[in-house]
Amino acid sequence: MVGKRGASVTGVTRVARQMGSKSMDAAASLPREPRTERGRRTQRAILDAAAAEFGEKGFHDSSIVSITQRAGVALGSFYTYFESKEALFKALVLDMSEQVRQLALPIVAEALDPVETELSVLTRFLEFARDHSEIYRIIDEAEFVAPDAWRAHYYGGAGRIYARIKAAKERGEIAGEVDEIHAWAIIGMNVFLGLRYGVLERDRSPAEVAAIANQLLQRGLR
Amino acid sequence: MVGKRGASVTGVTRVARQMGSKSMDAAASLPREPRTERGRRTQRAILDAAAAEFGEKGFHDSSIVSITQRAGVALGSFYTYFESKEALFKALVLDMSEQVRQLALPIVAEALDPVETELSVLTRFLEFARDHSEIYRIIDEAEFVAPDAWRAHYYGGAGRIYARIKAAKERGEIAGEVDEIHAWAIIGMNVFLGLRYGVLERDRSPAEVAAIANQLLQRGLR
Amino acid sequence: MVGKRGASVTGVTRVARQMGSKSMDAAASLPREPRTERGRRTQRAILDAAAAEFGEKGFHDSSIVSITQRAGVALGSFYTYFESKEALFKALVLDMSEQVRQLALPIVAEALDPVETELSVLTRFLEFARDHSEIYRIIDEAEFVAPDAWRAHYYGGAGRIYARIKAAKERGEIAGEVDEIHAWAIIGMNVFLGLRYGVLERDRSPAEVAAIANQLLQRGLR
Amino acid sequence: MVGKRGASVTGVTRVARQMGSKSMDAAASLPREPRTERGRRTQRAILDAAAAEFGEKGFHDSSIVSITQRAGVALGSFYTYFESKEALFKALVLDMSEQVRQLALPIVAEALDPVETELSVLTRFLEFARDHSEIYRIIDEAEFVAPDAWRAHYYGGAGRIYARIKAAKERGEIAGEVDEIHAWAIIGMNVFLGLRYGVLERDRSPAEVAAIANQLLQRGLR
DNA sequence: GATGAATGAGTCTTCATTCAT
């Protein structure tokens, strides 16, 4: 799945390089840009294998040997492209965080009513969670393994939700007040619904889950 | 903080023994009952040290040596009271899960309006999160280290919320439909608010956060 | 040979602790004091095995596994008593440096004529080099592996020689001027003679080598 | 500095090839003769980079990648010109040993009084040590990394000193007996003075150091 | 000749767990 969007890690690299002056560490932990096509394939294979391995076993029970075996490359090749196990994990989190961010873009572009927008975003997100449960595990575990990347992911997500509802408020589409706190409430809701109905048990469809949960945004419990 | 309620682990032990037949693992991982007063103090010291250590460093970066040093006991004593590092962690999670459960009890007993109830529960929970951030880290990390205990914690929490709102619905205090999905939405909201405003940054008071977030349950975004 | 003077590493430890405030590093790299008799034996066995191993293969070709195997202890035991391979090496150098220092003490105490003194010291030193050639290799390699310890060793040695000849000069036993440079010349002489005639080839007896070399101190080449 | 005498490695190669039958190792470790001008420049760049790297970090902390990066050539190019890391080091030692040997030639040609000769040689050597301290490190470390080359260097050096003083003795310029042991004493003196006053601290001028040290050859301590 | 990706043996180091005292 990571492999499907071959350019993404490179993309992340580019983005990170632009903000590279902020911290040596961050810059140092970026994946090393392959210089040949073969190199690109190897790096890709490692990333895909790592996503699967981390998703299944978690960070600490995953091992570099095992990842490289999965990827069908030599152990040493890992270090041609990544500084360390942590750096790989972080690269993966940044990559996945970006994927999650992409989910909402087309929906937001449709410029619906704010409650409708959040409904669609949630639906899309639940589908994604169901199809990419390993991503869940990885981003969640980042809280402990790559706290910076984890914070960036959630602060970013909450920030975007907040921006959306604030804009709606300004357009007069929301009557009550609007606060960052609402955004964190919504992201928490989404994350737990994704976890429960997308990852742990899939006993309800994404559409149904989203519709029922969305009632809270529509009219509260009342 | 664990230490303050000296009986809790023992309590948990008792509870768990009752359901002990379910799994060898569960039974095997229970803390070993101390037989003397001195033993009780040692076990307590280890539990407290472990809560601090796990809270600070996370499961994998915590070590048994370091925990026993913090506790001021010999390394070998650890295995007198716990089967393994995992068993200790699990005992801690069960213990903490129980503490969190206790938070809501007095509030629920007051039998308020359902939205009011959730408001109070959330306020209480945010206060707790602010004062016991290490518990957050431990319960969260349990998703990867002690998945059973983690599931038990959240299924339990969502289940209790669901029970509350279902009862309110039956009492006619809620107009719309009521679903387990709502319960998971609410717990997710609570957890993320606790994390954001209790653990990561404490820039808003528990009461304020709870009040603003509760607007969603009261009337949605509208 | 290290083992013969069972107390020496402990002795070094004690000495180093007294100057311990100078550098965290130095303090951190000290051998960990064993708390039981068994521990003392284990540490001793490791030190002896290490002296042999380093002496034979040099620092980089020696491995911790191999040292612990030689010592008949488990790999992990190494880290109970030493911080790292480097720390072990350094401990050994300090230990040996001390041994070398001890060589001269009884001779100096005899208070002979200065040239006689240096003759005796050299003789004694050559005997020692012949019997402990591994010490040579270790101290010499310290120039690259533990430069601090190495410098301390040679500055100390040269300093003591200088002190001896200066005192002799003050007693009127030396006519010409006396300089630190003379001390470094003498120590260099001794070291190379030890290496050539004690370690590399033993085709001349210590007494003979010392006697002939000492002619230089007695009357120069003339 | 190595680069300044571009022909030297090639020169060494020639010399070594003549005695090549002695050992497969020696023959095998010779630098591979470049066939084009471009190749010559590449080999030169590697040698210069290696001298700097080995001088700074020592043999084991130097790496081929790093050396080739310094040299501005590709990693693979290294193996076009050298058999192995050890072979490169050895080539360097032979090269430097030859440089050191060259130092004395013009002085010896002047045919002075023997003590005068050694004074001049030492002065020249101290100047050289001060200006080429990395050479010191490399030759010294050869004791452990390329023992053959190291022995050749010092046996050669001692042999030449011995030849000089023996000849002087035969010319009647030295009264006392003359022995190989004297030669080793002198070379040890020189080496340690070079290390102390040329490499470690440069607090005395080469001329002063040589003059004071030379008193020993002139009249001993007396 | 030059390049740099790929390889994998080799090492240090950590740490949960056991057990003799």
Next chain:
DNA sequence: AATGAATGAAGACTCATTCAT
């Protein structure tokens, strides 16, 4: 019960060397 020494499996990481392009 308490102690802490001993154990060794496991895993991250390095780097000299090879080889296809």
